[in-house]
Amino acid sequence: MQLDEFYGHVQERSHLDTRDRTETATAAVLDTLGETLTQGQAEDVARQLPPELGDRLADATHDGAGYDRDDFTNRVSERLQEDDPESDDVARYIEAVTDAIAASLTMGERENLTAQLDAELQPLFEGVTVDHDEREQ
Secondary structure (H helix, E strand, O other): HHHHHHHHHHHHHHOOOHHHHHHHHHHHHHHHHHOOOHHHHHHHHOHHHHHHHHHHOOOOOOOOOOOOOHHHHHHHHHHHHHHOOOOOOHHHHHHHHHHHHHHHOHHHHHHHHOOOOOOOHHHHOOOOOOOOOOOOO
């Protein structure tokens, strides 16, 4: 998936009104996801994202935090409040970004990613809705 396609999907699905807000929401989710993953897993996922987004994920602070859904949502919300005072529906933003991430990954990489996440976060990367060729391992 190319960068414009990724942002287009996120913007459409999240109902964000500008590309800037879409980029801000995407960055907040990627940074928080990066905290949740180990360095190695983040690098594996990053290789399958558009380079600009992959670099952001790979450069995040990786501590394998193991956030549950509430923790993850709260961390994204904190990041958005700093940059986007209109961030009123964080859950929708998270779902839009994680759906685009999942659509960018091979099935095998999606499985590796979800295996490292808290059970409450795993559904965010399942049931991809992007109209995208199913990627094989």
